[in-house]
Amino acid sequence: MFRQIFQNDDTIVFHELLPLNNDNVRICVVYTVGMADQKEISKGLISAVLNSPEGSLNRENMVNSLKKQIISCGNIEINSDVDKIVGSILYGDTLIIADNCPEALIVDLKGLKLRDISEPLSENVVRGPRDAFTESLIINTSLIRRRVNNPNLKFRFDFLGTQTKTRICICHINGLSNDKILQEVNDRIKNIRLDAVLESGYIEEIIRDHPLSLFSTVGHTERPDKLVSGLLEGRIAIIVDGTPIALTVPFLFSEYFQSSEDYYNDFISGSVNRLLRWGAFFLSTSIPAIYVALTSFRKEIIPTPLLLTISASRVDVPFPTIIEMFIMVVVFEILREGGSRLPVAVGSTISFVGAVVIGDAAVNAKFVSAPIVIIVAVTGLSNFLIPKLMSSLSIVRIILLLFSGVIGFYGYLFGAICLFIHLLSMNSFGVPYMLSISSLNAFEAKDTGIRVPWWVLRFRAKKQSQIDAGEANEEKS
Amino acid sequence: MKRKADIFILAVLFILLMFTTGCWDYREISEEIIVAGAAFDYDEKNDCLVVTAEITLPKSSEKGSTFNSKIYTSKGKSVIDAVNKLTSKAGHKLLWSHSKVIILSEELIESENLFIGIMDWVKRDLETRDYVWMLLSKEKTAGEIFLKADPQTESIISYYLDHVFLTVKSNETYMKVPYWEFMYSLQSEDFYAVLPTVTLEESDKGAIPLVNGTEIISRNKAICWLDGNQTKTLLLIMDKLRDATFIVEQTHNEKRQTVSLRILGSKTRIKPILGEKGLVMEVRVQMEASVSEIDGSKDIFKKENIKELEKEAERMITGEIKELVNLLKEKYKVDAVRFGDKVENKYPKLWKQMKNDWGNEFEKISSDIQVKLEITASDQSMKITKAGR
Numbered sequence: 001m002f003r004q005i006f007q008n009d010d011t012i013v014f015h016e017l018l019p020l021n022n023d024n025v026r027i028c029v030v031y032t033v034g035m036a037d038q039k040e041i042s043k044g045l046i047s048a049v050l051n052s053p054e055g056s057l058n059r060e061n062m063v064n065s066l067k068k069q070i071i072s073c074g075n076i077e078i079n080s081d082v083d084k085i086v087g088s089i090l091y092g093d094t095l096i097i098a099d100n101c102p103e104a105l106i107v108d109l110k111g112l113k114l115r116d117i118s119e120p121l122s123e124n125v126v127r128g129p130r131d132a133f134t135e136s137l138i139i140n141t142s143l144i145r146r147r148v149n150n151p152n153l154k155f156r157f158d159f160l161g162t163q164t165k166t167r168i169c170i171c172h173i174n175g176l177s178n179d180k181i182l183q184e185v186n187d188r189i190k191n192i193r194l195d196a197v198l199e200s201g202y203i204e205e206i207i208r209d210h211p212l213s214l215f216s217t218v219g220h221t222e223r224p225d226k227l228v229s230g231l232l233e234g235r236i237a238i239i240v241d242g243t244p245i246a247l248t249v250p251f252l253f254s255e256y257f258q259s260s261e262d263y264y265n266d267f268i269s270g271s272v273n274r275l276l277r278w279g280a281f282f283l284s285t286s287i288p289a290i291y292v293a294l295t296s297f298r299k300e301i302i303p304t305p306l307l308l309t310i311s312a313s314r315v316d317v318p319f320p321t322i323i324e325m326f327i328m329v330v331v332f333e334i335l336r337e338g339g340s341r342l343p344v345a346v347g348s349t350i351s352f353v354g355a356v357v358i359g360d361a362a363v364n365a366k367f368v369s370a371p372i373v374i375i376v377a378v379t380g381l382s383n384f385l386i387p388k389l390m391s392s393l394s395i396v397r398i399i400l401l402l403f404s405g406v407i408g409f410y411g412y413l414f415g416a417i418c419l420f421i422h423l424l425s426m427n428s429f430g431v432p433y434m435l436s437i438s439s440l441n442a443f444e445a446k447d448t449g450i451r452v453p454w455w456v457l458r459f460r461a462k463k464q465s466q467i468d469a470g471e472a473n474e475e476k477s
Numbered sequence: 478m479k480r481k482a483d484i485f486i487l488a489v490l491f492i493l494l495m496f497t498t499g500c501w502d503y504r505e506i507s508e509e510i511i512v513a514g515a516a517f518d519y520d521e522k523n524d525c526l527v528v529t530a531e532i533t534l535p536k537s538s539e540k541g542s543t544f545n546s547k548i549y550t551s552k553g554k555s556v557i558d559a560v561n562k563l564t565s566k567a568g569h570k571l572l573w574s575h576s577k578v579i580i581l582s583e584e585l586i587e588s589e590n591l592f593i594g595i596m597d598w599v600k601r602d603l604e605t606r607d608y609v610w611m612l613l614s615k616e617k618t619a620g621e622i623f624l625k626a627d628p629q630t631e632s633i634i635s636y637y638l639d640h641v642f643l644t645v646k647s648n649e650t651y652m653k654v655p656y657w658e659f660m661y662s663l664q665s666e667d668f669y670a671v672l673p674t675v676t677l678e679e680s681d682k683g684a685i686p687l688v689n690g691t692e693i694i695s696r697n698k699a700i701c702w703l704d705g706n707q708t709k710t711l712l713l714i715m716d717k718l719r720d721a722t723f724i725v726e727q728t729h730n731e732k733r734q735t736v737s738l739r740i741l742g743s744k745t746r747i748k749p750i751l752g753e754k755g756l757v758m759e760v761r762v763q764m765e766a767s768v769s770e771i772d773g774s775k776d777i778f779k780k781e782n783i784k785e786l787e788k789e790a791e792r793m794i795t796g797e798i799k800e801l802v803n804l805l806k807e808k809y810k811v812d813a814v815r816f817g818d819k820v821e822n823k824y825p826k827l828w829k830q831m832k833n834d835w836g837n838e839f840e841k842i843s844s845d846i847q848v849k850l851e852i853t854a855s856d857q858s859m860k861i862t863k864a865g866r
Binding site for chain 2: 295296297299300304307308310311312314315317320321322405406408410414417421
């Protein structure tokens with residue numbers, strides 16, 4: 001029967017055995033080449049079965065005796081469900097079947113070659129652990145487990161994707177996480193109908209609360225330490241096999257501005273860095289728009305010497321300020337996108353061309369004025385302080401720029417108000433997205449704008465989970 | 478449903494809000510020419526207004542940007558008329574929001590309607606600002622200041638004058654009068670105002686505009702001019718003196734010696750007292766000063782010498798105040814020291830009787846002036862600089 005299922009597939013190996021000391025017994029070992037550990041199979045499985053003592057294998061208790069007496073490998077499972085058996089073969093397990101026997105043994109002898117644990121690529125820190133998640137689900141769970149030696153840390157596996165049958169793992173700490181949120185996560189994941197899940201982004205896009213928003217309500221990280229700190233705050237993590245990016249929910253807007261390094265360094269520099277990131281958020285979204293509003297609509301606000309300098313730099317420039325700004329912002333986006341996708345060797349060409357073309361030639365040729373280059377450079381730099389928001393901020397920036405290009409400062413404020421109304425109206429799994437940003441209570445807001453010292457932070461986890469619980473209850477009632 | 482209605486209401490509110498905003502016209506900086514300052518004259522022959530405007534022309538080169546100032550003149554029946562002609566001369570829209578000074582001429586002030594017209598225009602125009610500095614030209618015309626002056630430290634005359642008002646403090650021989658303050662005193666009941674005056678001082682590389690002294694203007698008449706020293710005293714009486722120097726003369730061993738005292742702080746209180754002899758203004762000045770220069774060899778830092786110096790300075794300043802008050806009282810009958818306000822605050826009923834004839838009443842008021850000066854610092858040295866030790 002298995003031969004039928006796996007026909008025309010040369011990676012599935014069927015190894016028939018006739019044990020020496022037991023006549024009339026035919027045993028077949030089935031596994032996938034490359035995913036099962038062939039050395040272990042031949043040493044611990046095949047030779048054990050072939051050399052099994054006389055009389056140990058008979059029809060009646062074949063499976064049990066194989067499992068308990070003969071095979072010297074760990075994690076053996078007896079199963080008769082064909083779907084399950086097929087799934088585990090494809091996942092790298094080894095199958096043992098015997099003639100005329102209704103049940104089969106699944107032996108966990110995975111030997112898939114995987115990338116080693118390496119340093120995180122997108123979330124670097126100077127001080128802090130250097131390990132990052134890998135593509136292997138099991139290694140990832142082990143990275144988490146190693147940090148939380150607590151039986152309350154629970155992992156629950158599931159399959160997603162009708163074609164790929166990708167393994168995912170929902171992970172939380174019992175007692176810290178909120179049951180209602182956990183239930184909500186389970187429900188949403190159960191409702192996913194997808195052919196394939198190749199990356200956690202597939203899941204993120206489906207389970208997030210506001211699919212059309214620029215801002216995600218599901219967090220993602222490749223740092224186990226960050227994920228664990230989320231778990232300890234009562235969050236729920238979703239790890240997907242085949243990708244080093246894990247998801248955390250619920251996700252708050254302020255988390256975009258938190259780096260795990262804030263907590264490893266002293267609280268003063270952590271706070272300064274965090275405030276810098278908030279400032280960068282403002283700069284990155286707003287300065288092109290404010291510059292256009294100032295120079296084209298509200299010239300009286302600019303100090304006279306500055307106005308003179310700006311007006312001198314605009315002499316002979318053919319385009320209106322708004323067009324100039326728009327061109328430069330788009331060129332910057334092109335450079336950024338180009339730089340981030342290209343291999344390192346070519347990437348430096350991009351930055352060189354960008355620096356020469358934008359920085360110097362364009363100004364000298366009077367295509368754009370010098371202040372615009374400065375504005376775009378500051379915008380771009382501050383963009384890099386919040387890497388996870390980079391692409392959303394580009395869109396926000398362009399929208400604000402267009403608003404302020406049409407009706408000046410009012411347009412800018414209009415856009416900013418809309419942005420905040422949108423952000424404040426969002427929820428992430430029942431928790432307000434802007435939780436504790438909109439709070440006027442210093443105690444609740446303490447870990448948002450700045451990183452407060454640990455001794456003040458002591459009560460945080462409790463408070464947070466209470467709020468979470470309260471919100472979730474409200475939603476239900 | 479409710480949510481939809483909410484969104485609808487919000488959207489309507491936002492759209493309505495859009496129409497409540499002021500100007501939203503998009504205009505490039507390079508399309509506009511920045512007016513740095515303007516001078517207004519009255520042309521008696523043609524009975525028209527002459528506007529002399531200083532505009533800035535940016536020039537950018539490889540090395541950086543520089544600014545030249547250019548002077549345009551135009552005539553018109555009204556301010557708007559003249560300014561519009563100016564615009565067509567310049568060929569660009571003029572940006573008035575960054576103009577720093579307005580210079581008036583005496584003739585213009587005396588031609589009442591145009592003077593009011595200018596004040597009205599500054600207030601009414603969208604772009605002109607309330608904090609533009611007001612000046613009175615002591616030259617023949619106001620336009621001359623722009624046409625002839627060449628301050629060496631700045632290429633733009635108006636911004637040079639702006640600097641004069643903003644940064645130079647060491648010796649206050651002029652007042653800072655922004656438009657709003659001038660307007661405020663013009664609209665006050667006794668209808669008089671002060672303006673700093675500007676003259677041109679010849680130097681070997683062209684004329685330098687010099688702000689010095691104060692003109693007192695009543696109704697549409699320039700009444701009297703106070704020189705720099707008198708301006709300082711006026712500021713002292715009005716409790717506006719912040720940083721100034723007084724030079725005290727002394728005799729020592731039959732040689733004259735002068736000591737310069739820099740004022741660190743001063744406080745003036747004026748109290749009207751209604752006594753048997755009629756109104757007496759009690760003027761009490763309290764000053765703190767530091768020794769900033771000694772031209773002589775007398776050791777003034779001895780205790781008794783310091784006391785003596787203080788006494789002498791007090792006497793001198795008292796004398797100056799008295800002189801100024803008497804000058805205003807007897808010669809011009811103009812209450813530039815604002816005694817009237819004090820009377821109104823303390824004796825409102827009396828004020829009502831007096832205010833119609835305040836000019837004459839002011840003349841009758843006697844004043845009791847007392848100055849208290851204390852030397853508390855000596856800058857960087859406590860010694861006398863002597864030749865031959």
